[in-house]
Amino acid sequence: MTLENNRSSLVYPDSIEIETSSKSSIMNFLKKIKKNKGALIGSMILLFFILTSALAPVIAPYPVNEMNFEDSLQGPSTEHWLGTDEFGRDIWTRMLYGGRVSLLMGLFAVTLSGTIGVTLGVIAGYYRRLDIYIMQFNDILMTFPSLLMAIAIVAVLGVGLTNAMIAVAISVVPSFVRVVRGSVLSIRETEYVEASRAIGVKNWKIIIKHILPNVASPIIILATLEFGSSILSAASLSFLGLGEQPPNPEWGALVYVGKSFLSQAWWMTLFPGLAIMLVVLGFNLLGDGLRDALDPRSK
Template sequence: MAATTAVQTKKKKDRTFVTTMKRLLKNKLAIFGLIIILLQVVMAIAAPVITIHSPFKQNLAQSELPLFSEGHFLGTDNFGRDLWSRIVYGARISLLVGITAVGLGLAGGVTLGLIAGYYRRLDGIIMRIVDLLFAFPGILLAMLIIAVLGTSLVNVAIAISIWSIPTCARIVRGSVLSVKKQEYVQAMKSLGASDFRILVKHILPNCSAPIIVFATMRMATAILSTASLSYLGLGAQPPTPEWGAMISQGQDFMWTSPHMTIVPGIAIMLIVFAFNVVGDGLRDALDPNMNLNQ
C-alpha cells in the first residue's frame, strides 16, 4: 500500500513538473529573459575565451576610444582598458555576488520561516526580530552592515543576504502555516515521525514554489544592489571590473565618452530585467490555481 502511494505521489509530481514547464515555455517574455540569463552565464564562464584584452591592463595611448574602434568594439575607458573585457568579467562578479547573497539569504530565511511556522511558541519571537529588520530600508540596512564590516564584495554579499532574510522568512512562514494543516502532516505526526523529518521531507518540498520564485526575483535585487553599493564606493574597489563601479567611474566622462556609463548601465538593465520576467513567469507557472484551470 505504501509503495503504491509513493508511486502515485511520484507520478503526480512528474505531471506537475511537466505542466509547469509547459506553462513557462508558453510565456515568451520569460523565455526571452531566460535566454539573456543563459547568455550572461555562458559569457561569465567563458570570459578568458571570448576576450582578447585583460580587464585590468591600462593603455593610456588608447584611452576613451569610442564604440566600434579597431580591436575594442565597445571602446575603452579613461585608462585605456577594454570595455568589452570589463563587462564580461563584471558579469562574473555580479552573478557570483548575487548567487552568494541569495543563497545565504535563503539559508537564513528558510530556516527561520520553517521554525516560526511550525513552532507556534517561537513564532512571536522570530517574527518580532524579522519586523525589526523590516524597520530599516533595505539599502540603508546594507550600507549600515558594510559600514560595520568594511568595504568589499564579500561584505556586500553578506549585507544583501541579511537584507533578504526577513522577506524570505515571511514567505516561508506563511507557506508552512498552510501546509502543516494538511492531513498527511497530521498523519506523519501520529505515526511518530520526528519534527525534523516532517519539516525537511514533507513541509519544505511543498513550500518550494514560492521559494523558487523569491530566489529568482531576489537575484535581480541582489545584482542591482551590488551595483548600487559599488557605485557609492561601498562594494567593489578599483580596478575591479564591476558594473556599478564602472558607471561611477564613467560619470565624470559622460559628455566626452558616454559609452563608459551607458554600456555597463545596459548590462545591469538587461540582467535585472531578465531575472524579473523569469520570476514573473515562474510565479504564473507554479500557481496551483492556474494549473488547475488548464
C-alpha cells in the same frame, strides 16, 4: 512465490504511478514555461550573460587590466566594441569580467539569505512558541530599506566585496522569512501533517518530508526575483565605493567611474548600466513565469 508476487503487485504499480505523475508534472511545467513569452525572453537574457561571464577568459579580446593610454576614451569601434575607458582599457572585456563578480554577488547573497530565511521561516511557522520572537525581530529588520540596511552593515563590517555580499544577503533575509512562514502556517494545519504528529513522527522528519517540499515553489519564485534585486543592491554598493574595489571590474563600479566622463565618454556608463538593467529584467521575467507555472491558482 505467491506472497512475493502479491507484494510486487502492491509495490510496483504505486512506484510506476508516482514516476509517471512526476514526469507529467514536469512536462506540464515545461509547457507552461514555453507558452510564457516573458519567461523565455528572461531565460535567453540570463543565459547570454551567464555564458559570456563564465567564458570571459576565453572570449575576452584583451587582458582585463591592460592599460593603453593611446587608446583612452575611444568610442565603440571594430577594435573595441564598447569603447575604452580613461586608461585605454577595453570596456567589453571589463564588462565580461565584471559580470562574473556581479552574478557571483547575487548568487552568494540569495544562497545565504535563502538558507537563513528559510530556516527561520520554518521555525517560526512550525514552532508557534518561537514565532512571536522571530517575527518581531523580522519586522524590525523590514522597517529599514534594504539598501540602507546594507550600507549600515558594510559600515560596521568594512568595505570590500565579501562584506558587501554579506550585507546584501542580510538585507534580503526578512523577505524569505515572511514568505516561508506564511506557507508553513497553512501547511502545518493540513491533515497529513496532523496525522504524522499523531502517530509519533518526529518534528524534523515532518519538516523535511512534508513541509519543505510543499514550500519549495514559493521559495524558488522568491529566490529568482530576489536574485535580480540582490544584483542591483550589490551594484549600488559598488557604485558608492563600498563593494568591489579598483582596479577589479564590477558593473556598479564601472558605472561609478563612467559618471565622471559622461560628456566625453557616454559609453563608459551606458553599457554597464544597460547590463544591470537587462539582468534584473531577465530575473524578473523569469520569476513571473515561474510564478505562473508553479502556482496552481494561476490560470
